[in-house]
Amino acid sequence: MNIHKKTRIAVIGGDGTGPEVAQEGLKVLTAVSELEKFDFELKHFDWGGERYLKTGEVLPPGAADELRKFDAIYLGAVGHPDVKPGVLEKGLLLELRFQLDQYINLRPVKLFPGVETPLKDKGPDDIDFIVVRENTEDMYAGVGGFLKKNTPDEVAEQTAIYTRKGCERCIRWAFELTRKRNNPKGRMLTLVAKTNVLTYGHDLWWRTFQDVAREYSDVKADYNHVDACCMWMVKQPEYYDVIVTTNMFGDIITDLAAIIQGGLGVAAGGNLNPDPGGTSMFEPMGGSAPKYTGLNVINPIAAINAMSMLLEHTGHEEAAARIMAAIQKVTGTKMKSQAAGKMGYGTKEVGDLVCQLL
Numbered sequence: 116m117n118i119h120k121k122t123r124i125a126v127i128g129g130d131g132t133g134p135e136v137a138q139e140g141l142k143v144l145t146a147v148s149e150l151e152k153f154d155f156e157l158k159h160f161d162w163g164g165e166r167y168l169k170t171g172e173v174l175p176p177g178a179a180d181e182l183r184k185f186d187a188i189y190l191g192a193v194g195h196p197d198v199k200p201g202v203l204e205k206g207l208l209l210e211l212r213f214q215l216d217q218y219i220n221l222r223p224v225k226l227f228p229g230v231e232t233p234l235k236d237k238g239p240d241d242i243d244f245i246v247v248r249e250n251t252e253d254m255y256a257g258v259g260g261f262l263k264k265n266t267p268d269e270v271a272e273q274t275a276i277y278t279r280k281g282c283e284r285c286i287r288w289a290f291e292l293t294r295k296r297n298n299p300k301g302r303m304l305t306l307v308a309k310t311n312v313l314t315y316g317h318d319l320w321w322r323t324f325q326d327v328a329r330e331y332s333d334v335k336a337d338y339n340h341v342d343a344c345c346m347w348m349v350k351q352p353e354y355y356d357v358i359v360t361t362n363m364f365g366d367i368i369t370d371l372a373a374i375i376q377g378g379l380g381v382a383a384g385g386n387l388n389p390d391p392g393g394t395s396m397f398e399p400m401g402g403s404a405p406k407y408t409g410l411n412v413i414n415p416i417a418a419i420n421a422m423s424m425l426l427e428h429t430g431h432e433e434a435a436a437r438i439m440a441a442i443q444k445v446t447g448t449k450m451k452s453q454a455a456g457k458m459g460y461g462t463k464e465v466g467d468l469v470c471q472l473l
């Protein structure tokens with residue numbers, strides 16, 4: 116990507132504490148852009164629960180086309196207590212993932228220094244892997260229906276869709292990432308699926324994985340059933356380097372992964388369209404946490420982490436690395452806890468500390 120031009124970022128602060136944590140990420144962006152000498156431009160969008168309650172519309176017509184013009188999207192959080200579950204998730208988050216063809220959901224899982232993990236005797240050296248989740252297919256495709264709805268004979272069907280193109284582009288991207296990451300402990304990509312039961316859909320994944328693996332003889336191609344993966348992730352997280360998995364399983368195992376890396380206050384993710392000209396979206400995993408809104412108690416580390424990911428993917432690798440190093444100094448030497456209200460600092464103060472340590 117051309118780093119000499121202005122980086123254009125669409126900001127969707129969203130609901131609850133989303134705008135507050137996004138604000139800290141943007142503060143860090145301003146500070147790092149001065150140090151690394153690059154220009155950026157922001158445009159804020161008021162999309163989310165509040166707007167939906169006022170207008171009855173989650174996204175205005177042409178929203179995805181508008182976002183396509185940006186180099187990246189920075190999302191705070193969506194989710195509003197007065198909006199029925201699913202409306203904003205499907206209408207905003209999933210809609211944008213699909214419309215912008217963000218076919219990779221990238222979740223780095225790294226335990227930062229000073230951050231508490233529920234895993235006994237595990238530290239930052241043990242918990243450091245990446246999950247690559249397919250992000251456009253599977254049961255998320257929205258294929259299904261009802262028959263005889265609301266009768267005793269009702270039938271509901273929810274279909275998992277897998278395409279050769281969909282799994283191949285995700286698997287290939289994951290192999291490339293594993294090669295680039297070049298883990299000193301050895302490069303290994305683990306496919307996580309359920310080939311012993313899902314003998315059609317995950318057979319396609321398995322065969323595609325074997326085919327693509329032939330092009331990457333420098334990467335060990337490994338396989339875990341998803342249930343076993345959940346056990347290993349708790350018992351021996353140091354086993355993993357990079358995991359590639361389907362959309363639904365990826366959703367579940369990345370929440371498990373988030374909790375072992377210290378929880379939703381620190382975990383961040385990217386929804387990537389890695390194709391030329393594709394627009395990717397970066398977000399903290401925390402959700403809108405409405406009860407903490409406006410109290411200056413929510414943890415902004417995840418949002419700042421998401422900003423680091425955004426910069427890495429828009430060609431500002433040095434800026435991204437600077438933020439990552441500053442975050443680790445703040446968690447390692449300043450913060451008392453990663454839990455809202457227990458950090459020893461307010462939301463804004465944590466943002467200030469990261470800026471100072473850049």
Ligand code: IPM
Nearest residue numbers: 204205208209365366369384
């Ligand atoms: C995630 C979230 C979403 C998902 C929800 C909010 C639709 O849980 O990004 O993991 O299921 O993908």
Ligand code: MN
Nearest residue numbers: 366367369370
């Ligand atoms: Mn999830």
